[in-house]
Amino acid sequence: GENVEQHPSTLSVQEGDSAVIKCTYSDSASNYFPWYKQELGKRPQLIIDIRSNVGEKKDQRIAVTLNKTAKHFSLHITETQPEDSAVYFCAASIEGNTPLVFGKGTRLSVIA
Amino acid sequence: DGGITQSPKYLFRKEGQNVTLSCEQNLNHDAMYWYRQDPGQGLRLIYYSQIVNDFQKGDIAEGYSVSREKKESFPLTVTSAQKNPTAFYLCASSTPSGSRLDTQYFGPGTRLTVL
Numbered sequence: 767g768e769n770v771e772q773h774p775s776t777l778s779v780q781e782g783d784s785a786v787i788k789c790t791y792s793d794s795a796s797n798y799f800p801w802y803k804q805e806l807g808k809r810p811q812l813i814i815d816i817r818s819n820v821g822e823k824k825d826q827r828i829a830v831t832l833n834k835t836a837k838h839f840s841l842h843i844t845e846t847q848p849e850d851s852a853v854y855f856c857a858a859s860i861e862g863n864t865p866l867v868f869g870k871g872t873r874l875s876v877i878a
Numbered sequence: 879d880g881g882i883t884q885s886p887k888y889l890f891r892k893e894g895q896n897v898t899l900s901c902e903q904n905l906n907h908d909a910m911y912w913y914r915q916d917p918g919q920g921l922r923l924i925y926y927s928q929i930v931n932d933f934q935k936g937d938i939a940e941g942y943s944v945s946r947e948k949k950e951s952f953p954l955t956v957t958s959a960q961k962n963p964t965a966f967y968l969c970a971s972s973t974p975s976g977s978r979l980d981t982q983y984f985g986p987g988t989r990l991t992v993l
Contacts, residue, residue, distance in 0.1 A: 775918075796978050809968065809984040810921070855920060862978030865911060865936070870920035 768793040770858050772869025779846050780877055787872045789856035790838040798861035799832060799839045804853045804871075813854075814841070817861070846876045881905040882985035884969050889990045891956070891963065899954045899988045901969035909973040910952035914938060915966040927952055928973070933941070956990065964992045 769792040779785050792801075800815035816823045816830045816839065823830050827846075832839040839858075843850055853873050857866040883901045890896045901910065912924040923936030927946040941960025946952055952971075956963045966989050972982040 772920075800981065802984075809986050812981065812983070815981065828887055853884050859980050861980045862973070865909075866980065866982060867923075870918065870922040 768796055768858055768864065768867040770856060770867050770869045772872060775838075775870065775872045776875070778875045779878060781846060781848060783846055785841075785843045785846055785850070785876075787854055787856070787873055787874070788838060788842045789840070789869050790836075791858040792837065793858070793860070794834075794837060795860050796858040798859050799830070800857050800866070801830060801841050802855045802857070804855065806852075810855060816844075827851050831860060835846075843874075848876050848878050850874060853875045863868075879991070880941045882969060882971055882983055884967075884985040885987050886988060887986065890986055891990060891992050894954055894958045896957050897990070899956065899969075899990070900969055900976075901954065901985055903952075903985075904950060905971055905982075905983065906949075906975055907971035907973055908949070908975055909971060910946065911970040911972075912936075912942070912944065912954045913968045913970065914921045915968060915987075921966055923966065924954065926989060962992075963990055965990060 770787045797818040802810035803813045804810040827844045829842040831834045853871045856869045859866045885900045897981040902948045909928045913921040922938050925944040927933035968987045969985040970982045
């Protein structure tokens, strides 16, 4: 089955700097890769997702890149703000076929 | 997100008791999921259901049971066989009827504590 590895487990950045979180997956058939943000005590919220027919997707300060050959995908947050502080999860699945498999999360702290 | 509700928000259980966690959605989603979240462990899949009257075990199904009698509802029972049930439980749904989209939306969660 699918296995998703996420790094780093914790990340601290200064406000205004960029943050990058990386994930690798094992099943080359996986074609759907969402990213979730979870604030303390709250539900995970989808922030961006990418499907394997594209290599990059951007939404304002957030971008995701996908390298199908290397089986890894990354989340990029630019101009970080204190409200970006949260736990971020990546996930992978064969869309419409298998359930999402999640990474173990990255705790991002943005220091003002 | 607003279309998925979970109750109760907090639940306390004595050892040896079964408890049932509620999950309801009004998004017309075919698929529903239960996850368990422990600190540093991410989200682990307990059970999922892709259609009414059918469900499959996830990675950590032992000590749990589910039913899917209605499209809108996917209750989870934590049985006395679950040895360490204290955790945050999240329900999710995806896949609008007629689509194959996996975009998953989560409920607000139930925090279960064993006394």
